[in-house]
Amino acid sequence: MKLSLILATFCIVFSNFIFGQNNFSNNPLDAIFETKDSKFFWEVFDKMDKSKQNPFIEYMQKGSPGVKGFTENRIINADSLFAVVKKRKADYELSRNVLDGISSKEKRVRAIYSALKYWYPNAKFPPIYFVYRRFNSGGTSAPEGIIIGTEMLKNLDGVSGLIAHELVHYQQNITGKDMLLKWCLLEGGADFIGELISGESINKFSYKYGDQNLDKLCQEFVTRLKKTDYQDWLYGTSKKDDRPNDLGYWIGYKITESYFNKQKDKQKAIEEILNIKDPMEFLKQSGFLDAFIEKYQKSKKENYSEFFK
Structure with a gap:
């Protein structure tokens, strides 16, 4: 499955409560891949037609912290999971053997963890859980660790990149006024x-x-970036045009890239990107939207500096 589709189903992270977890290892070689939930899911899945009660009660009770982390907002409870599994049994079957090659990805992820350690020595490395839920999230970052919705995967293409993205969320401590x-x-x-x-x-x-x-997009974003309405930029669109979901990822990347390229000390730049205190000041220092901001301010008969007040 294409990772863009998986990301479109991610739950939005509106707080930093999961970042900087002290109970996670600071050694990239300690990266944990927990796949026992997947194995246990298929054991209870194969009992469905014979069992007199909901077999997923057992799955929920014996689940790892990853299952617990997905329960409240995604799995809900054993009955909700059972209902979806019965309805979409064939869809679940498509992912039965998807983790067979996970050992090769494990080596790759350890290398990614080590790369982050180089760029950001204070990095923490959460465990990675592969669990089954109700086709309503490809994965997320939670207090328990990185949790991957295994039924969303048809193969392991792009999984290491997805994990890298979620890993960064654990390092971030971005503060400042709530805005797009x-x-x-x-x-x-x-x-x-x-x-x-x-x-x-x-x-x-x-x-x-x-x-x-x-x-076109930068002109629009300049008029929207201070607002708290995320529609058409993050996690959904109004269908007003042909734009895809999550263009906010793209423009956030472009601003970050511009900031990074301007800094002489690249390791320090990574630390600053992870710990943005003033998003507007960060934008100003990046210089990425300067031409569009100047044009917008001119239309309002205001100067450039007033935009950042």
């Missing part, structure tokens, strides 16, 4: 650093569209 810009920097920054440490781009379709429509 802040959340685009959160997601775009995770994409930028995730690509830096993995060499993989996980939003190729939306990024191609963004680059092809850069002027």
